[in-house]
Amino acid sequence: MDRSGVNFFGVPVQGRSCITIFSLSHLRWEVMRMFGKLAFRNVKRQMGNYLIYYITVSLTIALMFAFNSVVTSPDLAEKARSFSDIAGGLVMISVMMALIVAFVLGYASSFLLKLRKREFGTYLTMGMTRFDMILLFTMETLIIGLISLVTGILAGIFLYQVLMSLLSSLMEISYSFSSYSLYGFLMTAGLVLLVFLLSSVTCALYLFRVSIYDLIHGSRKNEKPVRHPMFWFFVTLLSIAGIVAGAVMFYQEMIHIFRDMEALPGRMLMSLLILAVSVFFIHVGASRCLADLMLRFRTFCSRGTNTFVLRQLSGKLRSNSILIGIVAFLITFAVIGSDFSLLMKTFMQSSTDHSYPFDVNAEISASSSPAVSISEAEQILEKYDTVEDRTDYTVYTNHQRYFFEFTPWRGDGFEGLVDSYISESDFNRVQKALGQKTLHLEDTFWIYSSSPQIQSLDFRSAAPVLNGKTYTYGGMISSSPYIVRKAYFLIIVPDEAVKQMAPLLYCSGFSLKGGEYDIADLEKEFLYETPSLVSDRILLASDYEFKQSGWEYASQASGIFVLGALYIAVIFIFLAMAVLALKILSGVSEDKRKYRILTQIGADRMTASKALFCQIFVFFILPFVLPLLSAIPCAVIGQKACTLLGYVSHPRAAYFISGGIALVILAGYLLYFTVTYLTARRHILEY
Template identity: 25%
Template sequence: MMLCKLSLKNIKKSIKDYAIYFFTLILGVAIFYVFNALGSQTVMMDVSSSTEELIELMMTMLSGVSVFVSFILGFLIIYASRFLMKRRNKEFGVYLTLGMSKRKISLILFFETLFIGIISLVVGLGIGIILSQLMSLVVANMFEADLTKFAFVFSSSSCIKTIIYFGIMYLFVMIFNTYSVSKCKLIDLLNGAKTSEKIKLKNPILCIIIFIISCLVLGKAYHLVTVEFLTLQEAENILVPIVMGCVSTFFIFWSLSGLLLRIARSMKNFYYKGLNSFTLRQFSSKINTTVFSTTIICLMLFITICLLSACLTMKNSMNANIKELAPADFMFTTNMNMDKYYDSFRTYGYNDNKIKNSHYTVLEMFNIFNYDITRDVKEYVEINTYATPDLTMNHTLGSKLDSVRTSFPFLQYDTKESIIKISDYNKVARLYGNEEYSLKDDEYMIVADFKSMVEIRNMALENGETINLFGHTLKPKYNSCQDGFLEMSSNHINTGIILVSDNVINEDYLVQNHLIGNYNTSDKNEIEEIENNINALAKNPKANDYLLPSGSTRLSIKEATTGLSAMVTFIGLYLGVIFLISSAAVLGLKELSESSDNKQRFRMLRKIGTDEKMINKALFRQIAIFFILPLILALIHSVFGIMFAMKILEVFGNDQLLPSIIMTTIFMVIIYGGYFLITYYCSKNIIKERY
């Protein structure tokens, strides 16, 4: 009973000085509950069956991420406990001096961990339950769910899961604390606060050389992930700039640790101004242990910034693309003349009857299946796509082929180009609300919207490369690709379509027929019924011998896009926030420990007449250096990291990058800046003179 009271008294005494530790525990519990309770919140929402499946998939992904998150939080809690144990070395030494056994000290720590765990779980779950209701509104908005049936929901499964995961973490902390106490020696406990790391001034020449080499290596890594991005097609190649970046980051901090104090000392007006010399020596006194931890924190901040920026950009771009890239209600396509040109179709599961019967348009195929789609639509267009082995990318690139092949060896240059009549394309453009074009009989043009392929094709178009098609020699009308597309999607996937005059086309090379249009209703339920009827045609016995048209609809694209963007958003936020909290918490705890160790030094400043304002200013600067130093390099890394991510995600577009960066900045300011302020005020409380 006495040990329990002592434990509670210790907790009460420590809360003020170590608010960061308790704040991190509570925040970790709340975030863990919120993201694991998303599935339970959606139970009360009226969503379609396909949307429900997407939500289930999202929750499966989040459950997997939660395991990874639990490891991060577990290491963070153990790391925090290590610093708290160090803070209390003298206290434990006094206990041992008074005759208390190590077993009883371990029991005190056991009760403290137990009480802290219970308090953080209760408070964290309470906050998490409230936040989860707000998060459910975000989910409902993303999935366009009907909120008329929304009600306050408590997820018992998520609560139990949170308690189990954090219970296991606290168990490991108890084991760690018990082990630490069993290994401690009385002399070390009593003198631990007095020991500090000796300031070792590294050889400045060596530091300069290593700094320059590290910057050059880092520059090469930046070059690889941006300019030479397309050479990183294999996993082992991508690892090269990652390793280069990590190693060079460590040595940049290592070399700076040896240069900063020397540079500052050479600037005597700065070094001896106010308490700058004290602040810089405080920074240097623990520099050897700071280098590695600063490197880890810098890389975690870099991952956080890139992850949040990329995920939010992808989500915003995909949502914005739906209106632009899926402007019609449906697009159905059927392959034609497969027996003439596509023997390889047999390898894709097409039987001989389907290949033999591949001479019907989309409308004709629907009629064969006894389905009259025209009764459900108000407008539609029919267009054809052509292809010939005599026109591949090898031919359209012309004299630029060799230089392009050298830079982009992975492209399939022997793939047949898609060819469309200019009149057919204009039908689609009119329906989509896109620009229409005109061509002479000796001209061709290319429409595309996939940025990388546009850049490649423009090399040939700028050179005026001619093509030979069905006995006609054609010259490009434009010296660059024009923006446009045929296939509806939520992404920019059109790598290039060749448009030619109607008089150039040879109908013998017809390979696909497309039906594109709008339904005669805008009611979502009625549209779902129409599309369910079309999907049900797959059960028709005629499906064994005839090729049922494949299709993409605005509704299916929208639902798939919503599901993917939701998964990307929540997983990105989940990991990003946890990484950000971990980085800031580690820095905060380390600085609190430093402040505790340096109380005697600050007391000496007071004795020689330093006023409280100067002391607080010195403390502020000291903490600011530790928070800003890894952030600066992380921001530099992030510029190139985001460029790399945008190249990978260019299919989604990057028009929404700026809003995403603004949102990421807000997250950084609130969480990272919040931890900085909490660290400063807690440190100020620790070094405050007690009267």
Template identity: 20%
Template sequence: MMFYIKLAARNFKKSLSNFAPFLLATTVMFAMTFIIANIAFSPGLDKLAGAQYAKFMMIAGLVIVVFFSIIIVSYSYRFLLKQRTREFGLYNILGLNKRQISTISFWELVIAFFLTVITGTIVGLILSQFFFLIFIKIIGASYFNLGISVVAIGLSVLTFFIIFCLLMMFAFLTILKHSAISLLKDNSRSEREPRGRIIVSILSIVCLGTAYYMAITIQNPLVALMSFFIAALLVIIGTYLLYIGVTIFVLKRQKANKAYYYKPEHFITTSSMLYRMKTNAVGLANITILVTMTFVTIATSVALYVGVKEVILERFPKNTDVRTFGNDVNQNKTKLDKFIKDNQLDKTSRLTYSSFTTNTDFKPDQAKHLKITTENTITDDDAALLFVTRKDMMSIGNTLPEINAGQVLMYTVQGRRDVKTMDWYGQQLSVNQVSGKLKRVINPYTVANAYIMVVKDDQELLKLVNLFNKSNVIKDKDGGITSQTIIVNTDTLLDISEKKQAKLLAKEIDGVSISTKTNTISMMNGLTGGFLFIGFLLGMTFILGAALIIYYKQISEGAEDKRSYRILQEIGLTKKEVKQAINSQVLIVFFMPIFVGIIHFSAAFLMIDKLIKLFGISNTSIIAKVSLITIAIISVIYYLIYRKTSKIYYRIVER
């Protein structure tokens, strides 16, 4: 046994250039897994505000990172194994049987596993402290005591133990099923020229077209949430089929076009790409999917984090919201006045308004008339309606046109509906749609459409409430009475010192609810901050995966192209023409994924915009700006990866 261990150790030293990319991949992925697990299972996390949301996001991110660790580590080992099959073949010829070769491979993986665990744990411990500081900064907390989680170490080691067991099985199967001759030839084996399959190309167009259609046509955010994963799966399948089918079909057409094909730069590029496109297709599809996922995760998490902060600022024009509720506006206001007096609060700068909210089917007919009755059900045309009074809106600093009894001003928060008249449980109302937005009003939280309906005064408001409550008293089969009652809320927005906020929040007062900007920010930061942090780490993981695949492609394709380009030079092609052909091929192969990824993300943006509305964010411009910045930054990083790895390709080919 010591012989095999020494031989495996010697192989590591002699072939360190081959093992280095694999060890880099395993160490980095182990460190990423450990960092997330260490933060997720640290006792220090439980002491942060919004910890339950942050922990949920961490565990969800951990599952995704583990999944991609399996993919990236497997891809890295497959490349390493291909580089070493010739060496295994020589061992076989020199007298070692396949079982002995498998034993050497086993001990090599054991050494790699321990190096990964030791190095990854050290790197993870150092970086987890750094990343936890970033996380603390993101969520706006001041507590810092991460510590070391034994659970995180155990979980990370167990995960990679299972991954390395899978690698061992793959190595054993590869060695056992090949003869010595096939092992010697395996690392230089090229793919046969693939056939252009029209059916595969059509399926690709159908999958991508269906996913894009879903993204464009789905309007309801809840439906978008349920459909997102279906659309993502269709995009993944369509992307693989795109490269396997459509790219080959296009290359075949180029080859058939004699005027295009029989030019040195086109002839070499087209022939080379077509000859081994089957291998290229899978790698290019992997890169495209990873780049697209990087766009989606980073853009979504940043837009959510920035957008929620804007929503909270709109939600709290002052730092505290005190709400009373009941069916009598005067009683609500009396209760508020008593609350302010009892707690010695400054009432001079308060903003007070009364409102009620309801959800209903909101689809006008062709005459732009909307009828709301007890028969209305919640559908895809569901909308949240917030009713307020013109008098209150004017008192808190808004400017509104004059209205009379029986008239409504309609402000759009989210959605598009053209309404001229409305039947509110038998009450005929004239609707005047007004552009712009109301200041200092808490917009109705909704996942679909939302509108603010302004009536003349408290009398009109209570009239609509009474019509609703009277119409929604229903007798069931047993003669019992069931009813759905609307409650009128009266909100007072105040600026209160943090000390008084804490005292008020500690009290339980009947008929009064209190919420503060500080508490709301802390709660939402736990969710959106965790989402941003995980999005950042996942984005790094996806970019790393794409970079590794690009690196492996450059090395493997450089080795394959080296002999081909040498032969072309020997038969008369100049070095300049060879370099032009190389540049043409590299540009096409390595910029196609980023181009396709941007197209995928452009379609996904429409669905992302709807999903973010689940958090009350209706400002599409924020999402658009964040998305454009994300695309620009990731494209620059991708270009730098291309520049670095293309030099490796050129060095191999030009040797």
């Protein structure tokens, strides 16, 4: 009996509906198989064009897999106590970068479409629908994506061990072969799927909007000349001035913030905004005026193919000036972020050395009985390690605020702060234990602080009267570690000056032999319960601080911070170089006709190849010059920051870090430039 129904396409049919649906389904399967064969053939034929895309996707997937494996690593969670606190933030970084990669790869895929627009225009004229064309291109990118996923995961397996080794070195923990996480693989696969879905949507929108005429005759469009090149030259000069002003403002504001605790970072944020805007507009302006101004130099233009190259660059730089500005902005701030993330590692390590002068540091309030006395602490420490030396010293106070009147912490709201004194003999005892210089005071007092804010204050007019005697200012000590953390600063005075003062803190520093023990178990021995000052909760506190614990926390936190910053920077740089490369390759059909004319009027293949090299080199190098040069001010500012913070043992670290990052970027640039030039030359000159 005949039955009514609909076929595979939704068209009503009468009778034998099951057979009809089966036949149409079989036909549709044959069409899909035909598209698959065509997609494989196109990928094989267009492999040279897809090489940049393939390299970028493979490297990106390798980085994503390695980073996600680190984030979900069970070995790292066991070794690093601070890792679990920020693992969620690292996951958010991974997701955010996946969205950025999806957007950029979708944008890059549109360049691949433009590279083959005549081919797709031919498909449309032959009767292929836009949906079929989108399906075909999606299959091609899916094939490239699957190949990239395999090679990316294989490279990521090796890169994961490299990252774990690097992170272990940064975090000061032992490295062993790290097991792989299934969650890391699943996270990467999910993010890669998200990337290709979003990038496919971008390509689909382009194919739906573009007309057949643009696909067939797009290469014949004339590029518009640059208007008002002198105006853009003025914009470029103004942007250069903005970069200099922003860097100087940032440098001065950094010094001001280091020296003034109450300083707000508003001007520093403003300087960064000025730098960002200037970096963008200096490249937009240079792109729109550089070639046109060079064309005015007749002597230069009369040599070889200089006029041809400049005219080529004039149109290409003008039409891509916004893109070049964005790429330069991303690379510049990727360099700055990488530099300062690595400098942060140096800062935190040096800060730990300053904050923990001894292996174990005790500061016990003299106004209350301690939960663990210094003698009891020594006995506890002996159970874990050998105590090689113990240095006792006392901080005194006269319950006055004389010296705080020379600081910003005076007046209402700071009534609880009192002057803290240490005797000459106690201070020299600590200095000898730390291998520092001792003092001979006579009738002077000295201020001791490692804080840049305190060092910027003027105590020269101070003349305290202590125990019936007036003392004058002798100077400030700023290079020694923090021997007392509970005081803003210490006033070093002769022994007789503290005879009438009351003890404020009983301090002691323990130097251990350096045996192996669990620092977490040792810290538990010194914990005691204390009521919270702001709630009804009971908190755990300790009068003892451990250098090993502080070092571990600083190394782990800074190591993870560096890893996240470098991951973001490398992704940005790879994507920026890929966009530039694909943008160049998307215009080879226009360039092919012009270079053919160049050879027809007398230029040999060598001359044409040299002209193409110069054209691609200038287009490629323009967004990279400033990022590479930005390593110099980053190194200067980093070195000054090290000096201001008192880390005189690490001033050259900033230069090594900035130079290393610049070399890495240069290596990536050479890779992408070489592949781009060779691919373009094959398309343009081999005819």
